[in-house]
Amino acid sequence: MMVSLCYIFLPIVVIIGLLRKCREHSWGRCKDTSDLQDRVFLVTGANSGIGKATVRELVRRRAKVIMACRDMDRARNCIAEIRKKISTGEMIPMELDLACLPSIYKFAQRVLRDFPEIHGLINNAGVYEPLKNRTLTKDGYDVHFAVNYLGHFFLTNLLLDKMKASVPSRIVVVTSKLMESGVIDFSNLNGEKGLTAKGRMNPAYCNSKLANVYFATELAKRLANTGVNVYMVCPGFTYTGLFRDVKRSWFHYIIFSPVALLFLRTAHQGAQTVLHCATDASLANESGLLYRDCKVYTSKKTLEPEVAEKLWKISATLTDLKYAK
Ligand SMILES: NC(=O)c1ccc[n+]([C@@H]2O[C@H](COP(=O)([O-])OP(=O)(O)OC[C@H]3O[C@@H](n4cnc5c(N)ncnc54)[C@H](OP(=O)(O)O)[C@@H]3O)[C@@H](O)[C@H]2O)c1
Numbered sequence: 001m002m003v004s005l006c007y008i009f010l011p012i013v014v015i016i017g018l019l020r021k022c023r024e025h026s027w028g029r030c031k032d033t034s035d036l037q038d039r040v041f042l043v044t045g046a047n048s049g050i051g052k053a054t055v056r057e058l059v060r061r062r063a064k065v066i067m068a069c070r071d072m073d074r075a076r077n078c079i080a081e082i083r084k085k086i087s088t089g090e091m092i093p094m095e096l097d098l099a100c101l102p103s104i105y106k107f108a109q110r111v112l113r114d115f116p117e118i119h120g121l122i123n124n125a126g127v128y129e130p131l132k133n134r135t136l137t138k139d140g141y142d143v144h145f146a147v148n149y150l151g152h153f154f155l156t157n158l159l160l161d162k163m164k165a166s167v168p169s170r171i172v173v174v175t176s177k178l179m180e181s182g183v184i185d186f187s188n189l190n191g192e193k194g195l196t197a198k199g200r201m202n203p204a205y206c207n208s209k210l211a212n213v214y215f216a217t218e219l220a221k222r223l224a225n226t227g228v229n230v231y232m233v234c235p236g237f238t239y240t241g242l243f244r245d246v247k248r249s250w251f252h253y254i255i256f257s258p259v260a261l262l263f264l265r266t267a268h269q270g271a272q273t274v275l276h277c278a279t280d281a282s283l284a285n286e287s288g289l290l291y292r293d294c295k296v297y298t299s300k301k302t303l304e305p306e307v308a309e310k311l312w313k314i315s316a317t318l319t320d321l322k323y324a325k
Pocket of ligand 1: 125
């Protein structure tokens, strides 16, 4: 009996292992390993998942990294964990709650005061709430809209002059391929009229990731020829804490595990395209493009320039960003 089970399962395990290796190869990796001493990066959501893996690689290459996190204990634990293996670079934990506009303003003022230059801004932090939840921030915004999009819009604009003064500099906006299912409905930007789910994913998340793409596209246009480049990144389906609030049954895990083995990246693998866009010298003359698997990704989503402009103007009003005309 045991022997015949081995005959069935062993080939399956070997085939899945080989397919996994092929997939890993197709995900690509950041090939630039140049020294980043004297380069300053700011990573939001730096204490876990893709953000943490990004910080680890940046300090390995001797960069100075401002770790913008909402929980200082988690930030310090993350630093202690990275320091067990890597002694190079510098990690500076700083408190930032992207769900709260005054917190963003306060954080940005500290950064502007304490750091003469910022060469890389990595807008990575993100949340995903289960479909049936609708969480509003203290400012009254849907949490996806606020954290994934509006908070980063505000933060980026507050730091923009510093980024311009630090050229060559880069802004990386972490989005998701799920933005292709998103819509920008100006009559329901905050989801106040309710949202209709097409599949299992929360449409508020997809919409926020599409808003990220519109924001980055418009930002790249506004920053043309300034020396500040903008990159959009889909890190790919990655094993992190992003879906921590989504409850799944044991049955789901059994069905899902072969899919996970084939498609799910580690946080280190998920961080590769972020690192590629934040540091790779070969992209020095690129801006305004979307990347996945460490190469340009051509999305099937058609972007409308007037939507990008309108979203920018509304966001500037919502964040009281008087100078972001
Ligand atoms: N994982 C995937 O499959 C996948 C796929 C496509 C795109 N992405 C994107 O990749 C990015 C990173 O996500 P991840 O997968 O690495 O998930 P993660 O492990 O959950 O990391 C998200 C980070 O964002 C932080 N964050 C959440 N709310 C915040 C707030 N209000 N203020 C400041 N920071 C906040 C979290 O802090 P706490 O630890 O304190 O919660 C955490 O550090 C996100 O933008 C996500 O949308 C992920």
